[in-house]
Structures are given as structure tokens and as C-alpha cells.
Amino acid sequence: MAQAAPVIQPDLELSYEMPEQVTLLSDAWRRLKRNRLALVGAVIIGLLFVTALISIVWTPYPTWLQAVGPTYQPPSAAHPLGLDQAGRDILSRIMGGALITVQVGVGSAIIVSLIGIPLGLLAGFYRGKVDTVISFFINIWYGIPDLLVALILVFVLSDALHLIPRGVLVIVIAFSLTRWMDVARLVRGQALALREREFVEAARMSGARDFALLARHILPNALGPIIVQATFAIPAAVLFEAFLSFLGLGLPSPTPSWGAMAADGYHGMDFAPHIVLAPTIALSLTLMAFNWVGDGLRDAFDPRMRR
Amino acid sequence: MRGTLLYIGQRLVLIAVTTVLVSSIVFLLLHQIPGNAFLNETRQTPQALAAELHRYGLDLPLQNQYVNWVQGVLHGNLGESLVNRQVKITPLLVRETSVSATVGFFALLVTVGLGLILGVLAALRQNTWVDYLASSTAVVGYSIPSFVIAIFGLLVFGHYLYLWTQGTFYYVPGWGKLEQIPVPALALGLPYASYVARLTRASMLETIRTDYVRTAWAKGLKARVVVVRHALRNALIPVVTILGPLITGIITGSVVIENIFGIPGLGKEFVTSILARDYNIVIGVFTFYAALVGLANLTVDVIYPILDPRIRY
Amino acid sequence: MNAVDGVSFEVDRGEIVGIVGESGSGKTMTALSLLRLIPEPGKITSGRILYGEKDVAQMTDEEIREFRGNEIAMIFQDPMTSLNPVLRIGFQVEEAMIAHQRFTNKQAKERVVPMLQRVRIPAAKDRVRDYPHQFSGGMRQRAMIAMGVSNEPSLLIADEPTTALDVTVQASIIELIRDLSRELRAAVILITHNMALVASLCNRVIVMYAGRVVEEGPTRAIFKNPQHPYTWSLLRSMPRVDEKEKERLISIKGLPPDLGKMPPGCKFHPRCKFRVDRCFTEEPPLAEVDPGQQARCWVLMKNIPDPEAQAKT
Numbered sequence: 001m002a003q004a005a006p007v008i009q010p011d012l013e014l015s016y017e018m019p020e021q022v023t024l025l026s027d028a029w030r031r032l033k034r035n036r037l038a039l040v041g042a043v044i045i046g047l048l049f050v051t052a053l054i055s056i057v058w059t060p061y062p063t064w065l066q067a068v069g070p071t072y073q074p075p076s077a078a079h080p081l082g083l084d085q086a087g088r089d090i091l092s093r094i095m096g097g098a099l100i101t102v103q104v105g106v107g108s109a110i111i112v113s114l115i116g117i118p119l120g121l122l123a124g125f126y127r128g129k130v131d132t133v134i135s136f137f138i139n140i141w142y143g144i145p146d147l148l149v150a151l152i153l154v155f156v157l158s159d160a161l162h163l164i165p166r167g168v169l170v171i172v173i174a175f176s177l178t179r180w181m182d183v184a185r186l187v188r189g190q191a192l193a194l195r196e197r198e199f200v201e202a203a204r205m206s207g208a209r210d211f212a213l214l215a216r217h218i219l220p221n222a223l224g225p226i227i228v229q230a231t232f233a234i235p236a237a238v239l240f241e242a243f244l245s246f247l248g249l250g251l252p253s254p255t256p257s258w259g260a261m262a263a264d265g266y267h268g269m270d271f272a273p274h275i276v277l278a279p280t281i282a283l284s285l286t287l288m289a290f291n292w293v294g295d296g297l298r299d300a301f302d303p304r305m306r307r
Numbered sequence: 308m309r310g311t312l313l314y315i316g317q318r319l320v321l322i323a324v325t326t327v328l329v330s331s332i333v334f335l336l337l338h339q340i341p342g343n344a345f346l347n348e349t350r351q352t353p354q355a356l357a358a359e360l361h362r363y364g365l366d367l368p369l370q371n372q373y374v375n376w377v378q379g380v381l382h383g384n385l386g387e388s389l390v391n392r393q394v395k396i397t398p399l400l401v402r403e404t405s406v407s408a409t410v411g412f413f414a415l416l417v418t419v420g421l422g423l424i425l426g427v428l429a430a431l432r433q434n435t436w437v438d439y440l441a442s443s444t445a446v447v448g449y450s451i452p453s454f455v456i457a458i459f460g461l462l463v464f465g466h467y468l469y470l471w472t473q474g475t476f477y478y479v480p481g482w483g484k485l486e487q488i489p490v491p492a493l494a495l496g497l498p499y500a501s502y503v504a505r506l507t508r509a510s511m512l513e514t515i516r517t518d519y520v521r522t523a524w525a526k527g528l529k530a531r532v533v534v535v536r537h538a539l540r541n542a543l544i545p546v547v548t549i550l551g552p553l554i555t556g557i558i559t560g561s562v563v564i565e566n567i568f569g570i571p572g573l574g575k576e577f578v579t580s581i582l583a584r585d586y587n588i589v590i591g592v593f594t595f596y597a598a599l600v601g602l603a604n605l606t607v608d609v610i611y612p613i614l615d616p617r618i619r620y
Numbered sequence: 621m622n623a624v625d626g627v628s629f630e631v632d633r634g635e636i637v638g639i640v641g642e643s644g645s646g647k648t649m650t651a652l653s654l655l656r657l658i659p660e661p662g663k664i665t666s667g668r669i670l671y672g673e674k675d676v677a678q679m680t681d682e683e684i685r686e687f688r689g690n691e692i693a694m695i696f697q698d699p700m701t702s703l704n705p706v707l708r709i710g711f712q713v714e715e716a717m718i719a720h721q722r723f724t725n726k727q728a729k730e731r732v733v734p735m736l737q738r739v740r741i742p743a744a745k746d747r748v749r750d751y752p753h754q755f756s757g758g759m760r761q762r763a764m765i766a767m768g769v770s771n772e773p774s775l776l777i778a779d780e781p782t783t784a785l786d787v788t789v790q791a792s793i794i795e796l797i798r799d800l801s802r803e804l805r806a807a808v809i810l811i812t813h814n815m816a817l818v819a820s821l822c823n824r825v826i827v828m829y830a831g832r833v834v835e836e837g838p839t840r841a842i843f844k845n846p847q848h849p850y851t852w853s854l855l856r857s858m859p860r861v862d863e864k865e866k867e868r869l870i871s872i873k874g875l876p877p878d879l880g881k882m883p884p885g886c887k888f889h890p891r892c893k894f895r896v897d898r899c900f901t902e903e904p905p906l907a908e909v910d911p912g913q914q915a916r917c918w919v920l921m922k923n924i925p926d927p928e929a930q931a932k933t
Contacts (some may be wrong), residue, residue, distance in 0.1 A: 037446065140325055140328065140329070142551075142552075143322070143325050143329075143597070143600055143601050143604060144325070144329050144555075144596070144597050144600060145555050145558050145559045145596050145597075145600060146555075146559075147559045148559060148562065148577070148593065148596060149329075149332075149333070151581075152333055152336060152337070152581075152589070152593075155340075155581065156336045156337065156339060156340060235450070239452055242452065242454075243452070243454065243562075243563060246454055246563060247562070247563060247566060247578050248582070249578070249581065249582075262454070262455070262458065266458060266461075266567075269458070269461065269462055269466065270462075270466045273462060276458055276462075280455040280458060280459075283452065283455065284450060284451045284452070284455055287450040287451070287452065288447060288450035288451075291449065291450045292446075
């Protein structure tokens with residue numbers, strides 16, 4: 001059968017860098033790069049907090065003070081970011097805006113967690129009817145534009161019900177009331193998975209009460225992903241506030257909200273672009289920083305999500 | 308096939324229920340507000356006010372108003388505007404929906420088209436300048452809010468382009484001409500495009516290393532066929548799953564975009580009515596939004612099993 | 621880092637050649653390189669792969685594409701992941717035929733069902749339109765084989781074709797490969813770590829260790845008179861039913877070397893019971909030890925009196 005001519009006649013030398021080590025190395029490199037972004041993000045966030053803190057005690061000019069110089073004045077030595085259409089010092093207003101941003105972001109992250117964690121724990125731990133009810137609300141929410149509900153809530157809470165004067169607090173509450181589902185869904189999933197784990201089973205066998213189980217065993221083990229989720233709530237809330245204020249539905253003038261400042265400058269954009277540039281750049285940098293840190297944290301806490 | 312139709316039927320019912328439920332919440336919330344559009348009017352005699360309230364049924368107890376409203380919604384009648392008397396809301400919003408849907412459709416085209424192209428290019432040219440450019444654009448892009456992009460778009464295409472071409476060629480905000488579509492569609496679509504690009508790149512990188520793509524190479528298929536039919540086809544599956552939230556995001560974003568660019572769509576109507584306290588329209592817009600999001604999600608879910616035969620309803 | 625170094629062998633028409641070795645010995649890499657399918661960042665640094673007059677290593681992209689699946693086809697280890705989950709089985713077979721000049725689109729379409737019948741897929745007519753997830757592991761491997769032989773290649777490379785399958789279907793898959801290769805007069809390279817499989821199926825055996833061919837020859841000769849200590853140990857580590865004398869099984873101590881930490885001299889010396897001083901410093905060449913049998917060893921088993929006794933100490 002066999003003929004003289006061979007079908008194939010290889011004479012080989014293959015170079016191959018060991019695959020495991022290469023992926024390991026490049027993975028580490030990727031993480032380093034990603035972490036460098038996270039690091040840059042952390043620095044920006046640090047600056048934001050410091051600026052916010054300083055603005056409580058000192059800004060170059062009062063944020064509301066008009067006509068400190070000619071209106072629409074471009075950046076100069078006396079006013080590094082220039083003056084706006086009412087002659088207000090933009091640097092001072094950016095600093096004041098940092099404080100509002102921090103309040104909105106951090107406040108929302110806290111309240112979202114305060115609502116979402118207990119509900120998620122209840123749904124995941126007790127399952128059954130409790131879960132059905134909570135999951136029903138979560139699923140309904142996924143079918144609606146949540147930010148627009150929040151927008152209406154801002155109106156109802158402040159203008160109409162006179163519960164709270166329109167301000168940071170009402171924005172935070174409106175946002176949190178429509179955004180707790182993200183955290184709740186995550187915590188529910190974690191609780192569902194963790195309640196089956198051996199150490200929870202062991203604690204239950206040794207007679208731990210439900211509350212102790214939740215507080216001591218389930219919650220601490222779900223903390224990583226919760227922190228990640230809460231971190232991502234910060235840029236979402238900041239964006240929401242900017243979005244409202246830009247439309248004129250958010251913080252009232254002369255509050256130095258970045259969104260409102262962008263809206264102020266937007267009409268004089270052709271001849272004085274600096275008014276609109278300062279707040280939009282500050283806002284974009286802040287959102288980026290929080291997203292980068294969030295990505296970095298997710299990498300750190302959840303290796304499976306790593307890309 | 309029958310299973311699919313049944314599934315679509317069930318979903319349509321669910322969308323109707325969700326829509327009514329969500330707008331009911333909005334209805335009840337807004338009716339807590341003591342004031343309404345009429346209070347803005349000066350020279351209002353108490354008799355005239357009472358007549359107006361009666362005309363709109365606003366003098367009835369809340370539960371009666373609610374029942375009337377639900378009956379109206381179920382018949383496709385959302386009532387009349389409180390500000391512009393005699394204006395029927397349903398046809399008005401239908402007209403505006405077609406405007407918003409046009410912008411939204413092109414924005415979605417930008418998002419998916421650009422996102423996919425960038426993501427695939429970055430994955431295929433991994434660790435080259437194409438990848439770095441696409442990846443860094445994506446990592447920056449998804450954090451920039453659409454209204455910021457809109458402002459820059461307006462500045463660049465409306466103002467600098469005007470100066471540069473000495474007034475012969477530039478973008479005028481507004482609606483009605485074909486050339487007024489691209490700028491708002493870009494502004495609305497770009498942030499999400501970078502998100503899609505990130506996701507596509509990651510999922511492409513995963514699929515081009517799979518065994519079945521190696522099989523495709525081993526069969527001697529052309530590179531284009533391997534990339535498109537075998538790698539991309541599978542890489543699309545996770546991308547489709549985020550289309551639902553994406554569409555919700557585009558709808559939310561359109562509220563700002565339409566106001567910046569002066570586009571007479573639902574989003575502009577929404578803000579205008581809130582400021583004018585024309586609550587009938589606010590509720591109506593919301594009903595439309597809820598239905599739109601529901602239908603968009605349903606479309607995505609119907610497309611999904613076509614892409615992934617492992618999913619069946 | 622050379623994963624494979626100085627691997628030189630030939631496969632004749634109609635012959636079944638087994639490549640054996642532990643995982644990480646470079647046998648899969650060798651097989652993939654015949655089709656130039658080695659994954660990044662590996663590459664063929666030097667050497668030739670002669671196919672008739674042509675050198676596979678020098679082919680252009682278009683030439684290699686036309687070559688893959690047409691002249692040489694490959695069957696992979698894991699049929700669960702080697703088929704594209706979103707394409708129909710029949711289409712994946714059809715596509716393999718359309719990729720090359722051999723058949724027109726119409727012919728390819730008509731040949732799909734007969735191909736599936738030929739690999740003994742029951743009710744092939746109904747199952748061409750199935751997706752991979754509707755097939756069992758054994759059935760998927762049959763479909764892979766159908767794809768492989770659909771262009772009547774002259775060489776079929778089977779990379780551990782039964783490792784991922786149930787023991788009950790392993791034999792039938794091997795039988796199928798043997799029968800088809802006879803019908804098509806195609807040569808087969810069977811990559812495996814299963815010595816029993818090699819004994820029952822192959823004409824010739826190539827033993828690989830640490831990226832090198834350490835022994836090569838006719839199956840009968842290798843099994844009767846293994847000359848390399850590694851081959852010898854492999855055979856002694858395998859229980860045999862037909863063995864009359866009661867031999868003790870011998871295990872090979874230690875692990876194969878890491879690619880990054882190759883020992884100097886003979887790559888097997890750290891685990892070798894029969895090493896001499898020269899083994900530590902100088903790598904032996906692949907030299908003829910008997911007519912048609914070659915081994916890469918300074919010592920050779922025939923020079924060792926009573927190896928069993930030595931190995932036990």
C-alpha cells in the first residue's frame with residue numbers, strides 16, 4: 001500500500017514562548033495598566049475631595065457674587081478660569097461645584113446602599129414570597145427610564161409637597177429611590193449564593209439566628225461587589241444632578257452646580273467658550289475618575305470579571 | 308414558531324401592564340401637587356377657574372379622575388393639554404414620537420455601528436496603535452455625558468465650522484432637514500458607542516481564541532468568513548444583551564439632546580411641559596416612554612434567539 | 621524558547637502514524653504547525669514542512685488557506701467546543717466543502733447528508749438542520765470527522781480524538797477513523813497518550829518528549845524492542861493483559877521539564893534510570909538503531925543488562 005513518496009515530511013523547529021507565562025505576564029501588565037488608570041482616577045477623586053473641603057471655608061470670591069469684573073471675561077491672572085455671563089469668578093464656582101458633586105455622589109451611594117442592601121438580603125436569604133415581591137419591583141424597574149421618574153420625583157418632593165426645599169438632599173433622595181434596584185439585585189444574587197455555602201450552613205447548625213447569619217456571615221462576604229456597585233452609583237448620581245441642573249430642573253440659581261454652569265455658558269458659547277468648557281471638563285474628569293476607580297475595584301474584587 | 312408568537316403575546320400584555328402601572332405612579336405623584344398650569348394665569352376669576360377645572364374633570368375626587376384617566380389610556384386617549392387648550396395629547400405625542408424615534412434610531416446606528424467597528428478592529432489588531440487608539444477612546448468616551456458632547460458638537464459644527472468655511476457650510480440647530488440629523492445622533496450615540504466598543508473588543512478577543520474559530524481556520528475558510536461568520540457572530544451575543552439598557556439610556560439622553568438642538572420630540576415636550584406644569588402632557592410622555600422602552604426590549608429579546616440558537620422560548 | 625526542536629519525520633501515503641507523549645511534549649504543537657495553526661505567540665522559526673513539492677512553511681496566506689482542510693484536515697480533541705454553537709451542523713460541513721475548488725455550491729449542498737451518513741450519524745436527513753447543542757459528544761465528533769473527510773484530504777490529523785468522549789463511544793470513533801482512512805486512502809496522524817490505541821491502530825510510532833522526537837519506528841519494533849529509556853518506561857508503565865510473565869509496573873518519577881527550564885544535555889536525563897555522564901552535558905542525536913527504527917539516546921536499552929532490576933532500584 002505504502003508508496004515511496006511521503007505525503008508529508010516535516011522538519012520542524014517551533015519557537016513558542018510558554019503560553020501560561022505569557023498570559024500571566026500580559027495579564028499582569030494589563031492589570032497594571034488598568035490599575036494605573038484607577039490610580040489616576042484616585043488622584044483626581046482626591047483632588048475633588050480636597051477642593052470640595054477647601055471650598056467650604058474659602059473660595060477666591062463668593063460663588064454667588066456677580067460683577068467681580070467684566071462679564072464674559074476670558075481667563076486672566078486674576079481670574080484663572082475667567083468670568084461668566086454675570087461676571088462671577090468661574091474658578092470659585094467650579095470649587096463650589098466640587099462640593100455639590102461630592103455631596104450628591106457620596107450621599108447617593110450611601111442611601112442607595114442603605115435601601116438596596118437590606119432589600120437584597122431579604123430577597124436572597126428568605127426567597128419565596130419576599131423574593132417574588134422584591135424581584136417584581138426590580139424587574140418592572142428595568143423596563144422604565146429610571147432617570148425620568150427620578151426627575152419627576154424631584155419635582156413632587158420639593159415643589160409640590162414642600163417636604164424639603166429643592167436642593168442636594170432632594171436630588172439624592174429622588175435618585176436613590178429610583179436606583180436602589182441595582183444594589184438590591186446584586187446583593188440578592190450574592191445572598192442566594194452565599195446562603196448555600198458551608199460556613200453559613202455550619203453557623204446555622206450551631207444555632208445562629210437569621211440576623212446574625214446575615215450580619216456576620218453573608219454581608220461581610222458580599223461586601224466587595226457591594227462596594228464596587230456603590231462606587232458606580234457615584235458617577236451615575238453626579239451625572240443625574242448635572243443633567244437636571246443643565247435642563248434648569250435641578251439646583252436653583254445661583255447654586256454653582258456644574259450642570260447649571262454649563263447651561264449658563266451655553267448661550268454665549270460662540271464668543272466665550274471658556275464659560276462652558278470649565279464645568280464640562282470638570283464634570284467629565286470626575287465621571288471618568290469614578291468609572292476608572294470602579295473598574296479597578298471590580299478587577300480587584302472579582303477576578304472573573306477581569307477583561 | 309407558535310411558541311415565539313405566544314411569547315411575544317405574553318410580553319405585549321406585560322408591556323401594557325407595566326406601562327399603565329408606571330404611568331399610574333406618575334399620575335398619582337403629579338396629582339399630589341396642589342398647583343397646576345391654571346394657577347400661572349393671572350386675571351383668573353374663581354368662577355373661570357372652577358369652569359376650567361370642571362372642563363378637565365379636575366374637580367372630581369382623585370379616584371374618579373384616576374378611573375377616567377385609566378379608561379382614557381386603554382382607549383388610547385391621553386386627554387388634552389392644560390396649557391394649549393383643545394390640543395389633543397395623543398396625536399401630538401405620536402407626531403413627536405416619530406421625531407424622537409428618528410433621532411434615536413440614528414443614535415443607535417452610531418452606537419452599534421461605530422461601537423462594533425471600533426471593537427472588532429481593536430480586537431483584530433490587538434496591541435497595535437489601532438487597538439490603543441480605539442481602547443483609549445472607549446475608556447474616555449463612556450464617561451463623557453451626551454450633553455457635553457452635544458455642547459462640543461454645537462461649538463465645533465455650528466461655530467468653528469462656520470468660521471472655517473466662512474459661513475458656507477455649518478450646522479444649524481433645529482429639525483426638518485436631513486443634514487440636521489448627524490450632529491444630534493452623534494452626540495446621543497457616542498458615549499454608548501464607546502461602551503459597545505469596549506464590550507465588543509473583549510468579547511471578540513474571547514471568541515477568536517475559541518476552539519470553533521480554530522476549526523474554522525483549519526477548514527480553510529477565508530479570513531473574512533472566519534472573522535465575520537464564526538468569530539463576530541458569536542461575539543455579538545453579549546453585545547445584544549446590553550441593547551435593552553442602551554436603548555433606555557438613549558431615550559433618557561434624548562431629553563437633553565432634543566433641548567440643546569431644538570428638536571421637537573418627546574424629550575423637548577417633556578421638559579417644556581414640566582416647566583409649564585402641563586401635567587397631562589407629562590403623564591402622557593411618560594406613558595409613551597414606558598411603552599417605547601418595553602417595545603424596544605421586546606425587539607431585542609426576539610432578535611436574541613436568532614443570534615443564539617441555544618435560547619428558545 | 622523552542623517548544624519543538626528538530627522534529628523531523630515523514631508520513632507515507634495510506635499510513636497511520638501515532639505520535640505519543642505526555643501532555644506538554646509538543647505533540648499537539650507539531651500537529652498544529654503542519655497546518656500553520658499554532659496559536660500566538662508561537663511561530664515556526666526554521667525548518668520545512670514538505671508536502672509533495674511544496675513547503676507549507678513558505679506558503680502565502682491564500683495558498684495555506686486553500687491547503688487547509690483540502691489537502692490536510694484536522695480533528696480536534698474536544699468536540700464540545702470545536703463546533704460553532706450558532707451554526708447548523710449541516711452548514712458547517714457544507715461550508716468546509718464550499719471553501720475549496722473541489723465542489724460547486726450545489727454539489728456541496730447535496731453531499732452534506734451522504735457525508736453525515738458516511739460517518740454513521742443516525743437519521744442524518746433530519747439532523748442536518750440541528751445545532752451542535754442538540755448533538756451528543758460522540759455525534760459531534762462524528763460531525764467533525766465528516767467535516768474533515770468531506771474534501772477527501774490525503775492526510776487526516778486526529779488530535780486526541782477520543783479523550784473527551786465517553787469510554788463507550790471511543791472505540792466506535794477510532795473504528796470510524798480507521799475505516800474512512802482506508803476508503804479514502806488517506807494517511808492518518810493520530811496524536812494520543814494511549815499506548816494501547818497506538819498498538820491496535822498504527823503502522824508507525826513517533827515518541828515525543830520535551831519537544832523532541834526521542835524514538836521513532838514501526839509499531840511492532842517499538843513495542844518489542846524500545847530503545848529509548850523513555851519509551852521503555854512508557855510501555856512498562858502500562859498494564860497489559862497478554863503479558864505472560866508477571867512484570868512489575870514501572871512509573872516514571874518526576875515531571876517533564878518546563879519549557880523555560882530545559883535541562884542541558886539529554887532532556888530526559890533528570891528522570892532517567894540509566895543515564896551516564898555524557899547525558900548531563902551533550903544532547904544525543906536521533907540515530908538509527910535498527911533498520912527503520914531511530915532513537916535519541918547515548919545508552920540504548922539493548923546495551924543494558926536486566927533493565928527491570930535496575931529500574932527498581
